[in-house]
Amino acid sequence: FLYNRDAPPILAASLIHAAIDEVLQTDLSAFKKQSVEEEEEGDQVQELISFLLSVLDGGSLQRCFFNKLRDICCEWQKLLPSLKSLKRFLLISSHAIRNIRRKMEDRHVLLPEFNQLFGLSDDIDRAYFAVFDGHGGVDAANYAATHLHVNVALHKEFLKNPTEALKDAFQQTDEMFLFKAKRERLRSGTTGVSALIVGNRLHIAWVGDSQVMLVQQGKAVTLMEPHKPEREDERMRIEALGGCVTYVDCWRVNGTLAVSRAIGDIYQKPYISGSADGNSFELTGSEDYLLLACDGFFDAIRPDEVVDLVLGHLMQNKGDGFKAAERLVASAKENGSNDNITVVLVFLRDPQDILADCLGDPKNLSADEGAEDSSFNFFSSEVNIQSDSHPMTKS
Structure with a gap:
């Protein structure tokens, strides 16, 4: 989405991180779609079980993300934070x-x-x-x-x-x-x-x-x-x-x-x-x-x-x-x-x-x-x- 709007990669990556950070600070329970019963407990990695007990509604979560992204773009237009690029040649x-x-x-x-x-x-x-x-x-x-x-x-x-x-x-x-x-x-x-x-x-x-x-x-x-x-x-x-x-x-x-x-x-x-x-x-x-x-x-x-x-x-x-x-x-x-x-x-x-x-x-x-x-x-x-x-x- 950002690349198609000619955003430099370093800016795009920084915006993505900032927007995701904002999303993760919200109450994600609002996006819960359904519960997944815990099947064959013990067969899965413990972290996976806790994560997969709930399924989030992708459409609502996506709208939330793009709203956060829009807000951050508006903020950064006023004052762009320092973006540190690679020192190594690539x-x-x-x-x-x-x-x-x-x-x-x-x-x-x-x-x-x-x-x-x-x-x-x-x-x-x-x-x-x-x-x-x-x-x-x-x-x-x-x-x-x-x-x-x-x-x-x-x-x-x-x-x-x-x-x-x-x-x-x-x-x-x-x-x-x-x-x-x-x-x-x-x-x-x-x-x-x-x-x-x-x-x-x-x-x-x-x-x-x-x-x-x-x-x-x-x-x-x-x-x-x-x-x-x-x-x-x-x-x-x-x-x-x-x-x-x-x-x-x-x-x-x-x-x-x-x-x-x-x-x-x-x-x-x-x-x-x-x-x-x-x-x-x-x-x-x-x-x-x-x-x-x-x-x-x-x-x-x-x-x-x-x-x-x-x-x-x-x-x-x-x-x-x-x-x-x-x-x-x-x-x-x-x-x-x-x-x-x-x-x-x-x-x-x-x-x-x-x-x-x-x-x-x-x-x-x-x-x-x-x-x-x-x-x-x-x-x-x-x-x-x-x-x-x-x-x-x-x-």
């Missing part, structure tokens, strides 16, 4: 296509204004990005894209241990969606990968085969291992629970799903786990960009190819990285991907500087040569970096 390029699939079941979230959205006023930069790849319907992906970052921000350990907050938020979001899925008879599920930048730390968490990778000084850096049934530890976990991993055109859990962890998939629990893995890495300032994408991309494009494609795009566009994600999505489709494709590319350095560093290396081709053929191999090395297992004081 340029975001994102693109998503349905491809030849009947439905678009991917969702992605871009929140460089994480601090403003949740009213965090310290001097630590925070930005959040996520990609969700739904299957069996879009309900789980929609739900995760709406709730996961909120569960992160409201986690009791969020400031002290953001990696744990990210991991726990996946589990909490899974439990919340399973409650909804049981009540509404929803069968869908979604993989997910999220990245939270906090100061000079990168925190990641994931379930399933959506992935995040880093490019540092022109080299692809592996940050994670996707959850696939053929992984030995995943196969052993599934079989220990009484499930099986079989090959039906690819390795599948109980002959159905080709991922071993996901949010949702109520009829495949506990074999399909909602428990996320996570990691934390130090950012030194030498990182070029972060890339998050679904398996529709990574099944068609190798990490080292990402480096070549992005650099080729920058050379052809004189360092303009705004549409680099479109180039990556198009390349995945050209390479035979038939799946939904979503790519989120977060430049951590100015693309102009990345291009200048490349062209300053005599081993690389000139800009004119690169423009003629963007398929040449700039870098062929892919490296793994070890994570710092010590949690960082976080925001």
Whole structure:
């Protein structure tokens, strides 16, 4: 609503936080629609039971929110509060296509204004990005894209241990969606990968085969291992629970799903786990960009190819990285991907500087040569970096 009225993102996020804060200070019992009986007590997380005992009328609550938003806009027109922007350089390029699939079941979230959205006023930069790849319907992906970052921000350990907050938020979001899925008879599920930048730390968490990778000084850096049934530890976990991993055109859990962890998939629990893995890495300032994408991309494009494609795009566009994600999505489709494709590319350095560093290396081709053929191999090395297992004081 605010973006469509050309509100700058930092202003939009700040307005949203202020309006929600006002709503939460009102008596929400006025919006209660009906009571929900407590069924199978003990099977749900205690916090969920207390929250879901009442269902609020969405229409009335929405009107209340927009009234609060209007009042705050009128106040801020008279005196605009100080809005603190990110000190870190971030340029975001994102693109998503349905491809030849009947439905678009991917969702992605871009929140460089994480601090403003949740009213965090310290001097630590925070930005959040996520990609969700739904299957069996879009309900789980929609739900995760709406709730996961909120569960992160409201986690009791969020400031002290953001990696744990990210991991726990996946589990909490899974439990919340399973409650909804049981009540509404929803069968869908979604993989997910999220990245939270906090100061000079990168925190990641994931379930399933959506992935995040880093490019540092022109080299692809592996940050994670996707959850696939053929992984030995995943196969052993599934079989220990009484499930099986079989090959039906690819390795599948109980002959159905080709991922071993996901949010949702109520009829495949506990074999399909909602428990996320996570990691934390130090950012030194030498990182070029972060890339998050679904398996529709990574099944068609190798990490080292990402480096070549992005650099080729920058050379052809004189360092303009705004549409680099479109180039990556198009390349995945050209390479035979038939799946939904979503790519989120977060430049951590100015693309102009990345291009200048490349062209300053005599081993690389000139800009004119690169423009003629963007398929040449700039870098062929892919490296793994070890994570710092010590949690960082976080925001």
